[in-house]
Amino acid sequence: MKLSSLSLIMWVIRRDxxxxxRQRSEWLNPLIFLLMVITLFPLGVGPGEQILSRIAxxxxxxxxxxSGLLGLxxxxxxxxxxxxxxxxxxxxxxxxxxxxxxIVAHWLLSGLPLVILAPLFGLLLSxxxxxxxxxxxxxxxxxxxxxxxxAIGAALxxxxxRSGTLVSLIxxxxxxxxxxxxxxxxxxxxxxxxxxxxxxxxxAMSVLALTLSPLAMAAAIRMSIR
Amino acid sequence: MWRWLxxxxxxxxxxxxxxxxxxxxxxxxxLVLSIGLVWGLVFAPADYQQGDSFRIMYIHVPAAIxxxxxxxxxxAAAFIVLVWQWKIxxxxxxxxxxxxxxxxxxxxxxxxxWGKPTWGTWWVWDARLxxxxxxxxxxxxxxxxxxxxxxxxxxxxxAAILALVGxxxxxxxxxxxxxxxxxxxxxxITKFEAPSIAPSMLWxxxxxxxxxxxxxxxxxxxxxxxxxxxxxLGKPWVSKELHGEPSNG
Numbered sequence: 001m002k003l004s005s006l007s008l009i010m011w012v013i014r015r016d017x018x019x020x021x022r023q024r025s026e027w028l029n030p031l032i033f034l035l036m037v038i039t040l041f042p043l044g045v046g047p048g049e050q051i052l053s054r055i056a057x058x059x060x061x062x063x064x065x066x067s068g069l070l071g072l073x074x075x076x077x078x079x080x081x082x083x084x085x086x087x088x089x090x091x092x093x094x095x096x097x098x099x100x101x102x103i104v105a106h107w108l109l110s111g112l113p114l115v116i117l118a119p120l121f122g123l124l125l126s127x128x129x130x131x132x133x134x135x136x137x138x139x140x141x142x143x144x145x146x147x148x149x150x151a152i153g154a155a156l157x158x159x160x161x162r163s164g165t166l167v168s169l170i171x172x173x174x175x176x177x178x179x180x181x182x183x184x185x186x187x188x189x190x191x192x193x194x195x196x197x198x199x200x201x202x203x204a205m206s207v208l209a210l211t212l213s214p215l216a217m218a219a220a221i222r223m224s225i226r
Numbered sequence: 227m228w229r230w231l232x233x234x235x236x237x238x239x240x241x242x243x244x245x246x247x248x249x250x251x252x253x254x255x256x257l258v259l260s261i262g263l264v265w266g267l268v269f270a271p272a273d274y275q276q277g278d279s280f281r282i283m284y285i286h287v288p289a290a291i292x293x294x295x296x297x298x299x300x301x302a303a304a305f306i307v308l309v310w311q312w313k314i315x316x317x318x319x320x321x322x323x324x325x326x327x328x329x330x331x332x333x334x335x336x337x338x339x340w341g342k343p344t345w346g347t348w349w350v351w352d353a354r355l356x357x358x359x360x361x362x363x364x365x366x367x368x369x370x371x372x373x374x375x376x377x378x379x380x381x382x383x384x385a386a387i388l389a390l391v392g393x394x395x396x397x398x399x400x401x402x403x404x405x406x407x408x409x410x411x412x413x414x415i416t417k418f419e420a421p422s423i424a425p426s427m428l429w430x431x432x433x434x435x436x437x438x439x440x441x442x443x444x445x446x447x448x449x450x451x452x453x454x455x456x457x458x459l460g461k462p463w464v465s466k467e468l469h470g471e472p473s474n475g
Contacts, residue, residue, distance in 0.1 A: 149391075152387075152388075152391060156371060156384045156387060156388060157371070157374065157384075159375060159376075159377070159380060160371070160374035160375055160381075160384070161374055161375070161376070162374065163374070166370055166371065166374055169363075169366065169367050169370050170367035170368075170370070170371055170388055172363070173360050173363040173364050173367065173392075173395075173399070174391065174392070174395045174399075176360060176399055176402070176403070177395075177398050177399055177401075177402035177403075180402045180403065180405070180406040181402060184406065205398065212394065216387055216390070216391055219308065219387055220384065220387050223380060223383040223384060223387070224380065
């Protein structure tokens, strides 16, 4: 059977979603972790509305980055261990396309829930209602970059020892631009300023990451399986 | 050109070349660096505004410049190892990364020491300082990845891919940090408001720059030699090199 690139991507996405549906705790745990981190901050710095709304963008985005990194192990590890990743490498289609499918599936499970929950985060951390829309948009546009760069990290550390901390160590510096622009977009919106510029840059970075990271991911997978 | 490069694919030939070059670079580095630093630290005139505290520039500026150059050299080596599979270029990554990381650390520490008397604080979240700190994290990531594998060949490839991903991101990080800084705080400190530097201060700086470059090359060569020996351990030429005669087993 010969697959076209698009149908291959769709097939990989459907497959990953089906696997995730059978082990729900795997992808729910990072979300619960995220909610816990967001609960910890008001307990730590005090429930005052002013201070919370001042630091809310930073808290939400740092928590989103950390929970995104937590779930990365799921992206390739199991497929690698049970051998299905090898089968995917052997397909007569570009491995980058398979990688893109896995990135999209990962985003649907880790990024999309954040977008849906964004108003809840805003509510908990007293972000002004006027900034909720930009908060949601920043998560919608920015989280694909976490999945895309995360896929490179997951593929690079497939055979490494102690891969958990290693992935965070190599990825966090690369995600700093995302944090900067996302928080500044939300801050601008909270002050009633337009945030289109920041959102456009986030979108540009996500598109760049989605375009280039499947290539790096494929090279890293080929290196691991040999 | 290929006829010149071809023999270098053999680790032994590369080792010999590094061995031959190392003393030259070491001697020149010591010579140039001691002239430049003594001139800069002792004889150059004191700054009319900063007094003697500006002299740390003769260490800070070269370290900061070469902390970035070494990263680009490493990325170039990473490209070579991924495209042409020249493994010595992969070992170069391992040899260069700690040198670059130490240069970055020196730049940060001397910067903090310089900042205290001139800006009145050890650390400000200035764009350049932040970029330099992130550069240190990138070096740490490459090194951690290199050593995280049982199979050193895989560690080398993984580190090469990461170094290339890093070099694509470096301009984005630099630009975003600069943008973030101008957004968060007004330019409270104007740093090198270059009152175009006097020749009596410039010459020692140029010598120090050259000295740091030579020193970096010498250190990388030394580490590269070491890594070639470590990777080729057990080959006859290595035991001949180390014990003077080929081993029997």
